Amino acid sequence: MESNKKYWKGIEELNRTPEFVEKNKHEFAEPIPIEEILSGDGLKSKTPRRDFLKALGFGVGAVSLAACQKVPVHKSIPYLIKPEEITPGLANFYVSSYEGSAILVKTREGRPIKIEGNPNDFFGKGGTSAGVQASVLDLYDSSRLKNPLQDGSxxxxxxIDSFVKGQLAGIKAGGKKIRIVSSSINSPSTLAVIADFITQYPTAKHINYDAVSYTGIIQANQNSFGKAVLPHYNFDKADIIVSFDADFLGSWISHTEFSRQYMANRAAKALEEKKMSRHIQFESGMSITGSNADVRMPLKPSEEGLAIISLYNALSATTLPGSKKVSDANTDKAITLVAKELLSAKGRALVVSGSNDVATQVLINAINSLLGSYGTTIDLDNPSLQYAGNDAEFVEFANEVKRGEVDAVFFLNANPVYDFYAAKDFTTALAKVKLKVSFAPYNDETAALCNVVAPNSHYLESWGDENAVAGYYTIVQPTINPVYDTRQAEQSLLKWSDNPVKEYYTYIRNNWDKNLLPIAGLSGQSGWETLLQTGFVKAPAKAAGVYTFNRDLNAVAQTILTHSTQVAASGSQLELQIFESPNIGDGKKANNPWLQELPDPVSKVTWDNFAAMSITTAKKIGVEQGDYITITANGYSVDLPVLLQPxxxxxxxxxxxxxxxxxxxxxxxxxxxxxxxFHxxxxxxxxxxxAADIKKTGALKYIFAQTQTHHSYEGRSVIHEGTLAQYVKSPASIVGKGEGKENYDLWDEYERPAYNWVMAIDLNACTGCGSCVVACTAENNVPVVGRDEVRNRREMHWIRIDRYYSFNDNGKNVTKEDEIDKLQDLDHVSVTYQPMLCQHCDHAPCETVCPVLATTHSSEGLNQMTYNRCVGTRYCANNCPYKVRRFNWFNYWNDSRFENYVQNEYTELVLNPDVTTRFRGVMEKCSMCVQRIQSGKLKAKLEKRSLKDGEIKMACQQSCPTNAIVFGNLNDPTSEVAKALKSERTYYVLEELNVKPGIGYQAKVRNTTELGA
Structure with a gap:
């Protein structure tokens, strides 16, 4: 039984546009003309590759000879005295912390090359985000400041120390204000250093400023319960989750932790018991969280407050004054039905909102109080300390600067000249400040206006600590000496305040010895060494209290209604919603090429932001995909290309x-x-x-560097999904299992006496976050190619996350032949994510067509690539039905055209020496991290024991916060992967081709009811 539901990757595939049809006639982008290569451009290509080689005077023999030459990785410097802990060829792991999460840092010959999650971490339990994985690359960024700057030199x-101390002495004597502006700090030692600095300079004040703010939630909790805290949410304790524009799986507060919690009630273990939580999302733009919801309802920003008021009315059986219904009848009906479901799950329900409006969050608190969420799904007694920004305090600071009351300001991990909504006025006012110091590692927008830039060290070069949730303390330790002449900001503050403790390391030791090690019953040098092995200490959690909301909501409702009126569009205006990208975040990571090239989870756009718009709206205002529009609001305008977003x-x-x-x-x-x-x-x-004014510019259409529709499955079905009700009734029905056709093999089966390496991927657990993509990039030396080469369909990722749309059908399959009102249905689509990598087929079609045996099958079930055999015929990629092979058009690591992305003497230090860097003219693809397999087998052999299940983890598997990927030996019937592949939801992509893939997928299940799918 095969599903007849239609899936499509993008608008162009759905509508079979001429460009899409033409592009999919060709397996590869055409080669680059020789004249463009010699000129250094190389964007659009017409000359066939064979002619290109001839033009350069190369024959096949010369190419083969060049392919045998190894690319130098970095300059070797022999150890005069070898450090005791370093053995060449063996990796060392150090515990550290990144944004409050305990991590493991893999080093080779003294250089960090890979980040792994600490399996015992409170947040990720070994899983990480794409940002964590990419952070190691920033260490080797040649754009970082090499030395401190004074007046731009x-x-x-x-x-620097002499100048700053002299200035501070004069300011202190004059009694003028000193301000330290930082993004949220949860490091107990850093906060203590700042407190000591303020003691030395009593006119100083510390201001927390977050460009992406959560002040609304913190202040709402102060107003509601007298606790100015950011709650710790427990999505794993919720049977019903309702979210209003909170992207808690993508960028909201603690998204890696929330992803893990969210899947605890939705993936393998829960489904084995034939149950799963239910998630309803109301939002304006399609987020990664909305795309994973069981039910998603599009909602304008101006109607979010109205919807929350309606939900409160339905739950409380009252009517707040001035209440209005949302304009869409289906959404209004959905709110009524959602209220019934929430009431039936009291104590096991959770309602969240991404709004930063205090009144909106107060009403959310009232709703959660009605549902008995405090003490279960919401914890105010063990709060999150990840964000502590106070918007009003920062605005008052900006006013102080404008009035000329501030004589010194220190910026720590804060860049308001770029990300403050009134940056233009702030920049002008900043000239009045006598001493301006930035600790930025780059000469960023704010640092460029400062007298002094005292570049902070990268966290992998630093000592530190973090306390991201109450009672959980992690340690940061250096894994390499500073690459450049940088210094930790805390060290600078100690020097400038004449602190009796001269070294920040000593300061941290003192703080931990006195206050933090006793939490875990540790003390002294032995306790410190234990900490440096475990990475954290955790105090017993306090009992989560039950909080009752008893405020009058009439004024709150009126404030929400006023706010809704203020953002509502009028006339030809549109409502503009600003959001945080799951990849780039608030902009601090903008210089990381791994994150820039990581496709956006939903749009699959790389290297750009854009104006996402529905097809219906685009038709009304007369614009198409790629058209530039001018967006004007708050006296500010930008030109952005339009992306049509279902x-x-x-x-x-x-x-x-x-x-x-x-x-x-x-x-x-x-x-x-x-x-x-626009804030x-x-x-x-x-x-x-x-509310924003929109105007078409008339400029030439922009071509997005999108990865989604580079290839086609020619209409074959690769996604299997169903509802929870269908799964409970008949598991086989959602994977299309029925009477199959008999398959005939043309050759003998491979013998696998010891190992048969396979993988299982649970589509119910995959959120599409992309952490696995960056982890694979870091582990396997996958090059970055840049915007223009992505446009040419030449991105090099070994694993991709395919995103499929399907029409909502209220539980009924929509056949491909049905007449569908696409304009209406494109506003209500379902999304399914599918990680796709080399399937390591037993009957691999790539192997039979390679003329030089560059790709072969191992006795352990792996499809292998021998790079220096490959002559670049690309027959294997042409014959691969999954389109997972990548062709190297350039020597990306050494070609000057890619120097903006990868090429400098420092960046190459991040390369994994266990994996060959590939060269131009060869194919590459997923190897199932064969280097990890070999390392695990060797370790077991040296220890004279058999290999344990789970001892070898793929890079993609290890980084996944939801455990969507499982790898192991199928010959071991007790292995986790063997159990996963026996799931009733297991199917194989394109199984009908009889290529016998080595990766099994577990079908997607949605918990849908009468609200629709």
Missing amino acids: ESGWSQ GQAQGTISVAVGYGRTKAGKVGDKVGQNAYP TFRNGTFQTAV
Whole structure:
């Protein structure tokens, strides 16, 4: 039984546009003309590759000879005295912490090359985000400052110290204000250093400023319960989750932790018991969270408050004054049905909102109080400390600067000249400040206006600690000496305040010895060494209290209604929603090429932000995909290309912040446009929605560097899914299992006496986050190719996350022949993610066509690549039905055209020496991290024991926060992968081709009811 539901990857595939049809006639992008190669351009290609080689005077023999030459990785410097802990060829792992999560840092010959999650970490339990995986690359970024700067020129630390201390002494004597502006700090030692600095300079004040703010939630909890905290949410304790524009799987608060929690009630173990939680999402733009929801309802930003008021009315059986229904009848009906489901799950329900409006969050608190969520799904007694920004305090600081009251300001991990909504006025006012110091590692937008830039060290070069949730303390330790002449900001503050403790390491030791090690019953040097092996200490959690909401909500409702009126579009306007990209975040990571080239989970766009718009809205205003529009609001305008996004609420556009940097570095500069000035400051917080004027510019259409529709499965079905009710009734029905056809093999089966390496991927657990993509890039030396080569369909990722749309059908399959009102249905689509990598087929079609045996099958079930045999015929890629092979058009690591992305003497230090860097003219693809397999087998052999299940983990598997990927030996019937592949949901992609793939997928299940699928 095969599903007849239609899946499609993008608008162009759905509509079979001429461009899509023409592109899919060709397996590869045409080669680059020789004249463009010699000129250094190389964007569009017409000359066949064979002619290109002839033009350069190369025959096949010369290419083969060149292919045998190894690319130098980095300059070797022999050890005069070998460090005791380093053995050449063997990796060392060190515990550390990144943004409060305990991690493991893999080093080779003294250089960090890979980040892994600490299996015992409170947040990820070994899983990580794409940002964590990419953070190691920043260490070797040649755009980082090499030395401190004074008045724009390089200086020495002694001169900087003398100048700053002299200035501070004069300011202290004059009694003028000193301000330390930082993003949220949860490090107990850093906060203590700042407190000591303020003691030395009593006019100083510390201000927490977050470009992406959560002040609304913190202040709402202060107003509601007298606790100014960011709650710790427990999605794993919720049977019903309702979210209003909170992208908790993509970018909201603690998304890696929330992803793990969310899947605890939705993936393998829960489904084995034939149950799963239920998730309803209301949002304007299609987010990674909305795409994973069981039910998703498009909702304008101006109607979010109305919907929350309606939900409260339905739950409380009251009517708040001024209440209005949302304009869409289906959404209004959905709210009524959602209220019934929430009431039936009291104590096991959770309602969240991504709004930064205090009144909106107060009403969310009232709803959760009605549902008995406090003490179960919401914990105010063990709060999150990840964000502590106070918007009103920062705005008052900006006013102080404008009035000329501040004589010194220190910026620590804060860049308000770029990301403050009133940055233009702030920049002008900053000239009045006598001493301006930035600790930025780059000469960023704010640092460029400072007298002094005292570059902070990378976290992998630093000592530190973090406390991201109450009671959980992690240690940061250096894994390499500073690559450049940088110094930790804490060390600078100690020097400038004449602290009696001269070294920050000693300061941390003292703090831990006195306050933190006793939490775990540790003390002294032995306790410190234990900490450096475990990575954290955790105090017993406090009992989560039950909180009752008893405030009058009439004024709250009126504030929400006023806010809704202020953001509602009128006339030809559209409602603009600003959001945080799951990849680039708030913009601090904009100079990381691994993250820039990581496709956006939903749109699959790389290297850009854009104006996402529904097809219906685009038709009304007369624009098409790629058309430039001018967006104007708050006295600010930008030109952005339009991207037609299924699921986008009509009458709205969504734009990501984090782009439009001008001083990020050579990777991040001038990528996209800055959307921060569209923020507004209302009711004490930064607001992310505004009514905007839209005008088509008439400029030439923009071509996005999208990865989604580079190839086609020729209409074959690769996704299997169903509802929970269908799965409970008949598991076989959702995977299309019925009477199969008999298959005939043309050759003998391979014998696998010891190992048969296979993989299982659970589509129910995959959120599409892309952490696995970056982890694979780091582990396997996958090159970055840049925007233009992605446009040419030449991205090199070994694993991709395919995103499929399907029409909502209220539980009924929509046949391909049905007449569908696409304009209406494109506002209500379902999304399914599918990680796709080399399937390591037993009957691999690539192996039979390779003329030089460059790709062969191992006795352990792996499809192998021998790079120096490959002559680049590309027959294997042409014959691969999964389109997972990548052809090297260039020597990416050494070609000057790619220097903005990868090529410099420092970046090559991140390369994994266990994996060959591939050269131009060869094929590459997933190897199932064969280097990890060999290392695990060797370790077991040296220890004279058999290999244990789970001892070998693929890079993609290890990084996944939801355990969507399982790898192991199928010959071991007790292995986790063997059990996973026996699941009733297991199917194999394109199984009908009889290529016998080595990766089994578990079908997607949605918990849908009468609200629709």
